[in-house]
Amino acid sequence: MVVLMKVARMMVAAALLGLMPGADVKVVHITAERFSFTPSQVKVKAGTVVEFRIESEDTNHGFRIPAAGIDGVVPKRGKGELRVRFHAEKPGRYEFECSKACGAGHTIMRGVVIVE
Amino acid sequence: MALTMVNKYRVPGYLITVALVLGAGLRGQAPAEAQAQARRIEELEKRVAELERRLGEVLGKKPEPVKVAAPETKVETAAPAQAETRLPVSGYMDFHFNKPRGEPGQVDFHRFVLLFGHSFSDRIKFWSELELEHALVEGREEKGELELEQAYLDFLIRPYFNVRGGMLLAPVGLINERHEPPSFYGVERPFVDTVILPSTWFDGGAGVFGDFGKGFRYKAYLMGTLDATGFDASEGVRGGRQKGFETSFRNPALTGRLEYHGVPRLALGTSLWRGSTGFNVPGVNPRVKIFEIDGRYRRGRFDVRGEFAQVHISKARELNVAMQREGLHPNVAERLRGFYLEPAVRVLPRRFPHELALFARYENFDTQNRMPRGYVPLKQFDRTAWVLGATYYPEPDVALKFDYTFMRNASAVVKAVSGVNVGIGWWF
Numbered sequence: 076m077v078v079l080m081k082v083a084r085m086m087v088a089a090a091l092l093g094l095m096p097g098a099d100v101k102v103v104h105i106t107a108e109r110f111s112f113t114p115s116q117v118k119v120k121a122g123t124v125v126e127f128r129i130e131s132e133d134t135n136h137g138f139r140i141p142a143a144g145i146d147g148v149v150p151k152r153g154k155g156e157l158r159v160r161f162h163a164e165k166p167g168r169y170e171f172e173c174s175k176a177c178g179a180g181h182t183i184m185r186g187v188v189i190v191e
Numbered sequence: 192m193a194l195t196m197v198n199k200y201r202v203p204g205y206l207i208t209v210a211l212v213l214g215a216g217l218r219g220q221a222p223a224e225a226q227a228q229a230r231r232i233e234e235l236e237k238r239v240a241e242l243e244r245r246l247g248e249v250l251g252k253k254p255e256p257v258k259v260a261a262p263e264t265k266v267e268t269a270a271p272a273q274a275e276t277r278l279p280v281s282g283y284m285d286f287h288f289n290k291p292r293g294e295p296g297q298v299d300f301h302r303f304v305l306l307f308g309h310s311f312s313d314r315i316k317f318w319s320e321l322e323l324e325h326a327l328v329e330g331r332e333e334k335g336e337l338e339l340e341q342a343y344l345d346f347l348i349r350p351y352f353n354v355r356g357g358m359l360l361a362p363v364g365l366i367n368e369r370h371e372p373p374s375f376y377g378v379e380r381p382f383v384d385t386v387i388l389p390s391t392w393f394d395g396g397a398g399v400f401g402d403f404g405k406g407f408r409y410k411a412y413l414m415g416t417l418d419a420t421g422f423d424a425s426e427g428v429r430g431g432r433q434k435g436f437e438t439s440f441r442n443p444a445l446t447g448r449l450e451y452h453g454v455p456r457l458a459l460g461t462s463l464w465r466g467s468t469g470f471n472v473p474g475v476n477p478r479v480k481i482f483e484i485d486g487r488y489r490r491g492r493f494d495v496r497g498e499f500a501q502v503h504i505s506k507a508r509e510l511n512v513a514m515q516r517e518g519l520h521p522n523v524a525e526r527l528r529g530f531y532l533e534p535a536v537r538v539l540p541r542r543f544p545h546e547l548a549l550f551a552r553y554e555n556f557d558t559q560n561r562m563p564r565g566y567v568p569l570k571q572f573d574r575t576a577w578v579l580g581a582t583y584y585p586e587p588d589v590a591l592k593f594d595y596t597f598m599r600n601a602s603a604v605v606k607a608v609s610g611v612n613v614g615i616g617w618w619f
Contacts, residue, residue, distance in 0.1 A: 106455040109369055113455045116350075116404035132456065132489070133374060134588050134618055141313045151587040153546070170350060176281040176308055178371045178618065179341065179360060182318045183400060183408075187350045 100124045100160075107149050107173070108132035110180035118189045123163045125188070130156040137174030140188070142167075146174050163190040278308035283371045283618040287378055291610035300326040301614075302372075304340075316345045319358075322391075338434060340393045349401070355412075356397035358435050362410040362448035363462040364388040365485040365498045372616020373590040376535055376550040376582050379612060382574070383529035383556050387500045388483060389429035395438050406453020416444040416466035419477050419510055424521030424572055427558045428479060428502060431468060442467040442476075456489040469506075475513045477506040492537045501560075502527040508563035521572070525563045529556030546584040553577055570601035580612075588618045 101123050106113045108131065119125050129138050129149045136149040138157055149157045161169075173184035282305040290296035303323040310316045319342040325335030343357030360368050366375060366384040370391060375381075384390045398412030415438030421430030433439065444466025451459040462483040469476030485498040504510070507525040514523075535550035554576040559568035580594025592614040598607035 104455075108456075109371065109374055111408075111450075111452045111458070113406065113452045115402050115406070115408070115452065131587075134371075153544075153587065168350075170347075176278050176306055178283075178369065178374070179306070179320055180368045181306075181308070182316055182345050183410075185347075185350060185402065187402075187404075 100126055102126045102128060105129045105138075105186075106132060107136040107138070107184075109134070109178045110173070110184040112171070112173075112184065112186040115186035116189065117186070118191060119163050121163055121166050121190050123190075125161045125163055127159045127161065128156050129159070134177050135175050136177050136184070138171060139174035140169050140171045142169050145171075148175060161188065163188065166190050275312070276310040278310070281306045281619055283616065285372050285614065285616045287612060287614040289378075289610060289612050291608045293608070294610075306341075314347045316347065318343060318345070338391075338393075340391055351401040351403055353400055354397070355400060357395070358393060359396050359398070359412055359414060361392040361394065361414060361446055361464065362412065363392060363446060363464050363481060364390060364483050364500065365460070365487070365496065366390045367392050371618045372592075372614075373584065373588055373618055376533065376548060376592070377552060377578050377580055377594050377612075378592045378614035381498070381531050381533075381552065381578075382554050382576055383498055383500055383531050386426045386429060386558055387502060387527055387529035387556055388481070389427070389432055392432055393435065394433055395435045395440070396443065406451050407449065408452070409447065409449050411445075411447040413443045414446055414466075415440060416442060416470070417468045417479060418471055419468040419475075419479075419504075419523075420471045420514065422468075422504070422510070422523045424523065424558055424569065427524075427527045428468075428504075439470045441470055456494075458487045460485050468504075469510070472510060472513050475506055475509045477504050477510050479504050493534070494536075495532070495534045497530070497532040499530040500528070508565060511563065511566065521569060522559075522562065522566050524559040524561060524568065526561035527556075527558045528560040529554065531555070545586070548582045548584070549580075550582070551577065551579050570603075571605035571607075573601040574607060575599045590616045592616065 099122065101119055103117050103125055105127055107129055117125070127138065131149045131152050133152055135151050137146065138149055138159060139146040140161060143161055145159055145161060147157045147159050167190055169188040169190065171186050171188065173181060177184065283302070284300075284304070285302035287299045287301050288296060289299065301324065303326070304320060306318070306320050308316065308318045320340040322338045322340050323335060324338065327335045328337045339358055341358055341360055343355050343359055346354040348354065362368060364384055366380050367388065367390040370380065380390060394415035396412045396414030398410060400408070400410040402408040415433050415435065417428055417431035418433055418439070419431060421432070422428050423430055444464060446462070446464040448460060448462040462481070464479070464481040466479055467476050468479050480503045481500065483498065483500040485496070487496040488494065503526050504523060507523050511522045531552055531554040533550055533552035535548050537546050537548050539545060539547045555574075557573040559572045562568045576599070577597040578594050579597075580592065583591040585591070593612070595611050596609055598609045600607040
């Protein structure tokens, strides 16, 4: 049972990584810095799997899409990038925000994914 | 919604493929065989990790840091999370040694700042910044200051339209809203951001802000105005900040900022501020207008930033008369102007885990750029500064700073004072 669960997890991961046919993956690079995401608006078509690759120009930032339950930490400058996959199944606007306090203007660090 | 977070350093794709193939082969096998197979997979993963580590050592590279935990998660809900969240306390500190030429040196714990935040929901958020300046506060003495620089609530409605109210930072200039020590070079903030634009500039108010998309975003606030009785020649309007202490709100100031972030590592901004400032001066109500434009850009090892700011004070002559500032006393000017340009380069090889930035900043600022009729500008207030220095980052949130400031002015009588500055600043 444990093995089957492990295999199932790997298959889900593989599907989401694009190793299995049918996954339409769109890679979006985002630069995070005090106090902005660039770009702050991302448009995709419904059904797309979006892989956000987020790199910081300064300190740790958070990348949170509340409507999808995504919340990750963007490593500090020069320490790598955060990769997050978002399956844009339904049309709508999905706001994202910095979820890790990063300075005086932290609360304005926001953006939106528009699924068409 | 479905998602997964992956860590490019920890889960190589080929491992997952191998595991997938091996895992698929497990179907229909006896449990004992399957468990043995699983143990084998784990053992292989450990061996690959060990080999990667050894390879890194052989190549002279440091092991890649373990970064964000990457749970392979699938979320099957689109319901927004509404739980209250208390953010951990964060803050920044600024500790300086200043040695003006010909004077004894001083150490100063310039800023001890704590930031607190709370999310009541995904739509209502609180943010605050409490600052202790110069380490010591004593009643009725010229010592340090305990300041509530920010304490506001955000009501998030749409990305392009949100409402904010409370104690706010004036959205003016490059430094006022982005003043964490590792985010700027030099031990002290630029002179233009001190005597032309009075950072840190904060007061009570309310307003709107948002992001139009395409990289454009804005802020527009009604805030407490400046008090003209605090203006002077050497530091301009800086002494006029009310700092939210029983601020007069009879004629609130209107201020706004437009920013462009459409290109990675490029930030452009312009700010405006306009307010009537004479609520404490009988019969005179000078109107102050501030215009500012700034930019930052970084490409590879190089970055550059610059700013231009101008302050216009109407009825400056009447204000000087009312304040009895006549003769040779430093009078309030009609126009103050300043700008700076600061190129920098990061010099250490990329494989080095630390960073060292060398920078040079040229500043020109004049707090008596144009005087009202009947008043002569004092040349000691027409100043230029070359700030040359280095900032060493043992890690991105810790900055060890050194600079030398060559200060000059246009006066043949009063000499400007140059000096050396050493500092350490950190963010957590």
